[in-house]
Amino acid sequence: MTTANQNALAKYKNNFLKEVEANVEDGHWVKMCMQCGVCAGSCPLGPHWEHSPQKLFMMIRAGKREEVLGSDSMWMCTSCYNCIVRCPRKLPITHIMHGLANYAHRLDLAPKGQPTRDIAKLFWDNLAKTGRVNELKFSLAMYFKDGFGQGVKNAMAMQATGLGLLKAKRLNPMEIIGGHKCKDISGIKKMIAKAREIEDRRRGLA
Amino acid sequence: MTAPIATNQTILVVGGGISGLTAALEAAECGKQVILVEKTPALGGRTAQLYRYFPKMCHPTCGLEINLKRIKGNPNVKVMTMTEVTAVAGSRGDYAVTLKVSPRFVNESCTACGECAKAVQSEVADAFNYGLAKVKAAYLPHAMAYPQRYVIDPSIVGTAEGEAAKAACKYGAVDLGMKEETVQLNVGAVIWATGWRPFDANRIQPYGYDRYANVITSVEFERLADPHGPTGGKLLRPSDGKEAKNIAFIQCAGSRDENYLRHCSRICCMATLKQTQYVREACGDGGKSTVYYIDIRAIDRFEDFYQNVQKDATVSFVKSKVARIAENKDNGNPVLHGVDTEGYHRYAVEHDLVVLAVGMEPEVTGLREQGGLPADIIQDSSNFIEGSKDGGMFGAGAASSPLDVNRAVQSATAASLKAIQVIHKTASTEAA
Ligand SMILES: Cc1cc2nc3c(=O)[nH]c(=O)nc-3n(C[C@H](O)[C@H](O)[C@H](O)COP(=O)(O)OP(=O)(O)OC[C@H]3O[C@@H](n4cnc5c(N)ncnc54)[C@H](O)[C@@H]3O)c2cc1C
Ligand code: SF4
Ligand code: SF4
Numbered sequence: 001m002t003t004a005n006q007n008a009l010a011k012y013k014n015n016f017l018k019e020v021e022a023n024v025e026d027g028h029w030v031k032m033c034m035q036c037g038v039c040a041g042s043c044p045l046g047p048h049w050e051h052s053p054q055k056l057f058m059m060i061r062a063g064k065r066e067e068v069l070g071s072d073s074m075w076m077c078t079s080c081y082n083c084i085v086r087c088p089r090k091l092p093i094t095h096i097m098h099g100l101a102n103y104a105h106r107l108d109l110a111p112k113g114q115p116t117r118d119i120a121k122l123f124w125d126n127l128a129k130t131g132r133v134n135e136l137k138f139s140l141a142m143y144f145k146d147g148f149g150q151g152v153k154n155a156m157a158m159q160a161t162g163l164g165l166l167k168a169k170r171l172n173p174m175e176i177i178g179g180h181k182c183k184d185i186s187g188i189k190k191m192i193a194k195a196r197e198i199e200d201r202r203r204g205l206a
Numbered sequence: 207m208t209a210p211i212a213t214n215q216t217i218l219v220v221g222g223g224i225s226g227l228t229a230a231l232e233a234a235e236c237g238k239q240v241i242l243v244e245k246t247p248a249l250g251g252r253t254a255q256l257y258r259y260f261p262k263m264c265h266p267t268c269g270l271e272i273n274l275k276r277i278k279g280n281p282n283v284k285v286m287t288m289t290e291v292t293a294v295a296g297s298r299g300d301y302a303v304t305l306k307v308s309p310r311f312v313n314e315s316c317t318a319c320g321e322c323a324k325a326v327q328s329e330v331a332d333a334f335n336y337g338l339a340k341v342k343a344a345y346l347p348h349a350m351a352y353p354q355r356y357v358i359d360p361s362i363v364g365t366a367e368g369e370a371a372k373a374a375c376k377y378g379a380v381d382l383g384m385k386e387e388t389v390q391l392n393v394g395a396v397i398w399a400t401g402w403r404p405f406d407a408n409r410i411q412p413y414g415y416d417r418y419a420n421v422i423t424s425v426e427f428e429r430l431a432d433p434h435g436p437t438g439g440k441l442l443r444p445s446d447g448k449e450a451k452n453i454a455f456i457q458c459a460g461s462r463d464e465n466y467l468r469h470c471s472r473i474c475c476m477a478t479l480k481q482t483q484y485v486r487e488a489c490g491d492g493g494k495s496t497v498y499y500i501d502i503r504a505i506d507r508f509e510d511f512y513q514n515v516q517k518d519a520t521v522s523f524v525k526s527k528v529a530r531i532a533e534n535k536d537n538g539n540p541v542l543h544g545v546d547t548e549g550y551h552r553y554a555v556e557h558d559l560v561v562l563a564v565g566m567e568p569e570v571t572g573l574r575e576q577g578g579l580p581a582d583i584i585q586d587s588s589n590f591i592e593g594s595k596d597g598g599m600f601g602a603g604a605a606s607s608p609l610d611v612n613r614a615v616q617s618a619t620a621a622s623l624k625a626i627q628v629i630h631k632t633a634s635t636e637a638a
Contacts, residue, residue, distance in 0.1 A: 034462075036500045040545035040552075041529025042412070047552060055550050086412065088463035088527070 004205045005107040011204065016065045023203045025099030026092045033057040039083035039093050049073040053083055053093045056100070069109040074101040075116040106205055118145055128192055131182030136175040210241055210284040214300045214394040214632055217625045218243070220291055221569075223251020224611055225603020225618040226399035227273045232622035234282035238629060241391065242277075243289040243305060246333070248351035249274065251401050252604075253611055255334060255425065257432040257439075260480040260610070261511050267350060269611065274352045287353065292388075294396065294580040298598025299632035303391045309384035311358035311368075316379040318346055318354045325374035326367050330359045332436070335429045336404075339436035344371045349434060358382070394632045395598050395625035398583070398591050399618060402566040402604040405460035405467055412530035413459065413562060419445035420540050421531060421560045423459075424477055431484040441488045443559045445538040450559035451489050454542055455481065456528050457499040461565030469588045471565035472608040475503045478563045479512055482521045495521045496557065498528050498542065505610075524553075531560060566608040600624050 012019035020027040033054070040052030051059065051073040059068050074097040083093040101117070104110040110117055119142060126138045143158070144151030155162075165171040172179075182188050199205075212218075215238070219230045222244030230242040242249075253259070253266045277283055286307065293304040312322075322344040329340035334348045343359040356379075362368040363382050372380040404425045407415035415421045420443045422430075433439035443450040455478045460466040479502075482495035502523070504512035515521055526546040534541055539556045546553065571589040573579040583599060584592040590608075591601030600606075602621035603614035 034500060035547045036458075036527035037545045037547050038527050038529050040550065041526075041543055046545070052545060052550065054545065054547070086465070086529070088458070088465065090464040 002108050005109065007204060008107065014063055016063045016068070017061050019065075020060050020100070020103075024096065024103045026095045027099060029091045029096060030057050030060050032089050032091055034089055036088060038086050038088060039091075042082045042086050044080060044082065045076055045078065049076050053097060056097075057091075066109070068100065069104040069107060070111060071104075072111045072114050074098070074104075075110070075114050077101075103203075106203075128189070130179070130185055131188035132180050134175050134179040136171060136173070137179065139171075210286070210391075212239065212241055212391040212393055214392055215239060215629055216241060216391070216393045217395050217397065217622075217629060218291075218301075218303060218391065218393040219397045219399055219602075221245075221251065221399035221401055221603075221605065222249035222285070222287070223399060223401045223603065223614075224253045224269065224273070225401065225605070225614045226251070226397070227270075227277065228615045228618035229397045229399055229602050229622040229625070230283050231273065231276050231280065232619050233626055234280045235276075236626055238282065238626060240283045241286065241393070242283055243286045243291065245288065245290045246347065247287050247310060247355075247357045248347040248353070249277070249285065249287070250348075250350065250352070252425075254348060254350060255336070255428060257428050257435070257484065258480065260476050261508055263480070263483070270350060274350075277352070285353070286389075289389075291578060293577065294582075294599075297582075298594075298596040298628060299394050299635075301393050301396060301598065303393055303396070305389040305391065307387040307389060309360070309386055310355070311360075311363060311382055311384050312356045312379050313381050313384075314355075314379075315377040316355040316375075317377055318356060319376070320346070320356070321374040321376065322356055322358070322371040322380055325370040326362060328359075328362055328367055330361065335436050336423075336426050338426055338429055343367065355379075395600075395628040396594075397600050397602050397618075397621045397625055398570070398579075398605050399602040399621070400569045400591075400605040402608065403569045403571075405565040405567045407459060407562050407564055409466060410460060410562070413456070413528070413560075414531050414533070414540075415562060418531065418533045418538075418540055418560075419443070420450075420533075420538055420558065421562065423562050423564045424455075424474065424481065425564065427481055427484070427561045431481070431488070439488070441485065441559070443538075448558070449489075451485075451492055452494045452556075452558045453485055453496070454528075454540070454555075454557040454560045455495065455497045455563055456542075456560060457497065457502075457563045458527060459562035459564045460567075462500065467565045467567055467588060469565075469590075469608060470503060472503065472505055473610045474563040474565065475499070476505065476508055476511065476610065478561075479504065479515045481561065482515055482518065486518065486520055489520075491520060493520050496555075497521065497523045498526055498544070499523065500525075500527050526553075566604060568605055570605065598628050 037054050040054040051071050077097040079094050081094055122141045127133050143154035217233050217240050219226045219242045230240045234240045250270050256266050288308040288310055290306050292306045295302045323342040326342050326344045328343040330343050331337045332339045332341040343362045346356050368382050407423050429435040430437050441450045461471040485493040485495045525548050526544045528542045529544040532541045540560045542555050568589040570579050582594045591605050593600055600621040602618040
């Protein structure tokens with residue numbers, strides 16, 4: 001168990017709602033949910049997940065900490081915003097879903113090997129290096145994330161798309177050597193470090 | 207027309223629904239002079255458009271008839287129909303009010319014989335039946351209308367049909383030369399009993415009221431259930447005229463929703479519980495009502511009504527706000543999609559007909575912008591009228607809060623008493 005997780009457990013004891021309110025983006029909205037079910041019924045991916053937003057919000061209030069933070073549902077949110085638009089109480093549901101995912105990730109309680117989580121990590125590492133996304137390296141990293149053999153298979157399967165992107169000049173092969181970057185890389189890195197420091201302090205994750 | 211004589215001892219009541227009637231009568235029966243203005247051609251308001259009303263399931267005729275009788279017999283009340291307020295100047299105890307009177311094209315000589323209607327072929331949407339049917343362009347607003355006087359629709363004025371209507375009237379009551387008039391009045395207090403309107407169901411896009419014939423509103427359902435309504439009291443669905451037996455009711459259609467109406471409309475749970483009994487009345491044990499709800503709010507003493515409906519085997523309840531409606535193209539049945547809150551089960555259920563329990567929106571919503579509501583009026587965040595800053599104007603009935611008939615009448619009596627106090631104060635300052 002990570003120390004951050006231990007600290008959070010000690011601090012909020014059995015009050016998971018309080019913990020969510022303090023640490024999850026827009027978490028203070030969770031108590032406003034009236035359990036009408038509109039978000040659950042409006043989600044285009046709804047039938048494919050275990051926990052709809054409606055259910056997650058009820059689980060939070062019922063103190064089901066492990067089930068919520070370990071759930072793979074909020075990672076499945078595609079940010080279509082259907083639920084936000086329709087929620088009669090105007091809960092920023094999409095943001096809460098991403099906030100929950102992020103918090104579970106930071107406590108390392110999020111499901112291992114969850115593809116969205118893995119891709120998000122790859123994306124972040126790629127971006128944080130130069131302050132720009134290197135699409136070629138990012139695509140390759142994605143192909144090869146499950147090992148070399150699978151990577152080759154993935155690359156072969158996507159070959160036509162890749163060539164198409166090259167032709168349309170949407171992918172630059174020269175990106176493989178270095179690629180485009182920000183002017184002030186160390187400045188960007190400092191900014192990110194500072195932002196993280198502030199956020200960690202606020203959330204007690206330091 | 208001749209403008210009634212009014213002074214700052216007069217009370218103006220705006221709106222001739224059950225609340226306006228009550229407020230006017232309470233003041234008139236205390237000896238006060240009252241002018242009652244109503245924008246439609248007849249008194250009664252939306253209560254007259256109900257088939258039956260809870261809790262006793264009586265017909266609205268009984269409540270209205272007695273009030274209309276009191277109005278007819280009381281010389282202190284002057285009724286002006288087809289009249290709207292266009293401006294209010296001055297302050298408590300001394301208002302100058304401007305009224306706009308639209309032409310009815312039929313004068314006091316009308317005996318409601320109906321000969322003019324027989325002479326006319328054109329039809330217009332029947333407002334009394336929420337547009338579910340059409341009426342002749344010369345019409346009586348509804349059977350109980352007061353005044354019992356026909357109306358000629360402006361669309362046939364200046365046409366041969368208009369002339370035919372005029373020629374058909376033996377009493378010389380059709381007057382096609384009538385013009386819109388402006389009337390100025392002096393009054394001491396104003397009661398706004400302007401009531402409510404059904405929330406525009408088209409705005410709730412996921413429910414497809416604008417796209418699916420068999421998705422209707424609760425106010426339309428009242429008209430379907432009424433033997434004097436467009437279907438003779440049969441619950442026939444709009445798409446194919448088939449009798450609807452398996453009917454879904456969707457609660458909070460527009461209400462309790464930050465995107466539409468913020469407030470709980472308070473009466474629609476009771477209205478739906480009542481309407482499930484229309485289904486029972488029409489279909490017996492063969493009918494089936496399903497109520498989709500967030501929570502049932504059987505206000506005040508109506509819990510027993512709810513409990514009795516719960517015992518009815520033809521009625522079932524699903525705790526869920528329906529997320530969206532689709533349509534089965536083969537049979538025109540609406541298909542309801544959602545997730546229930548008691549177990550989080552996903553459902554897709556077909557019904558013959560869907561009734562949206564639409565919310566009550568104050569009729570004055572948007573009126574201030576058009577200049578029809580004085581700047582001094584205070585409205586809450588849902589546009590219900592709380593009163594006026596100067597303390598001389600009051601909201602009554604459904605204009606002041608989403609109320610059922612019983613509570614609307616109580617509210618109107620209270621408003622009337624407040625208006626009488628304003629008049630008394632004005633009289634005593636003038637005497638001093
Ligand atoms: C589906 C449904 C079913 C219902 N069933 C029941 C029931 O069974 N029992 C029950 O107790 N209640 C029921 N209600 C509630 C009931 O309809 C209201 O309580 C009642 O209509 C309130 O009366 P009112 O006079 O305040 O308003 P209204 O009936 O709306 O009357 C207002 C009047 O003012 C007029 N007016 C509006 N604006 C102006 C203006 N600017 N100038 C002049 N005149 C104006 C209107 O034309 C109207 O005649 C139901 C409501 C709904 C939606
Ligand atoms: S739509 Fe809003 S109020 Fe309804 S269950 Fe979802 S979050 Fe809660
Ligand atoms: S009375 Fe019932 S249906 Fe109407 S808004 Fe309130 S809860 Fe919803």
